[in-house]
Amino acid sequence: MIYGYCRISTAKQNIDRQERNILASFPKAKIVKETYTGTKFQGRKELEKIVSKIKSGDTIVFDSVSRMSRDANEGIELYFSLYEKGVNLVFLKEGYINTDIYKDTCNQSIDTTGNEIADIYIRATNKVIHLLAEKQIAKAFEQAEKEVQDLHVRTAEGIETARRNGKQIGQKKGAKLVVKKSFKAKEDIKKYNKDFGGALNDKETMKLIGIANNTFYKYKKELLMAAEQ
Secondary structure, three states: EEEEEOOOOOOOOOHHHHHHHHHOOOOOEEEEOEEOOOEEEOOOHHHHHHHOOOOOOOOEEEOOHHHHHHHHHHHHHHHHHHHHHOOOOOOOHHHHHHHHHHHHHOOOOOOOOOOHHHHHHHHHHHHHHHHHHHHHHHHHHHHHHHHHHHHHHHHHHHHHHHHOOOOOOOOOOOOOOOOOHHHHHHHHHHEHHHHHHOOOOOOHHHHHHOOOHHHHHHHHHHHHHHOOO
């Protein structure tokens, strides 16, 4: 069985991008999505359901490691728990830590020879191979977590610097954007906003781009409608 797991962190995000990415690589995957009750995100209950019933030989596909867990420590623990259970894990954006790659790395272990002294070195070498593979997996989770945190920090710092230098943050009330600016604004929305795969929420995106609330949601609506066509 192949499961395609999709998750978004806010009710305003669009989950379709993750689904498209997964189905492009695994057309037969059973897509499982996390849902919202009202405006509150209900954890990873759907992922927990998959974990509770999944069998050895089954596969879970994620768009990214960041979809798997809240933080690196939780992700690493779940990764190895599923790996030891015989479950295949696939991360489209971080394919170098797919369980198949980890398994191949571990299979590079050298067989013992029966010579006591030589086998001591062989066992030490095998242990190093395993540790290096585990560190690479840990680094992937930590990097995904850090990238999101860093982007939030850089955005906040950039906004504060611009404000101190007297730059207008956001669009002045009543101002109108010309066509060129609207094109650039839409490109930036697609680049930075969470609904299109970025890491910023709506408020942060508006401040970074420098457009008014109404204009932002108008452009965002147009972009979402275009994506559905």
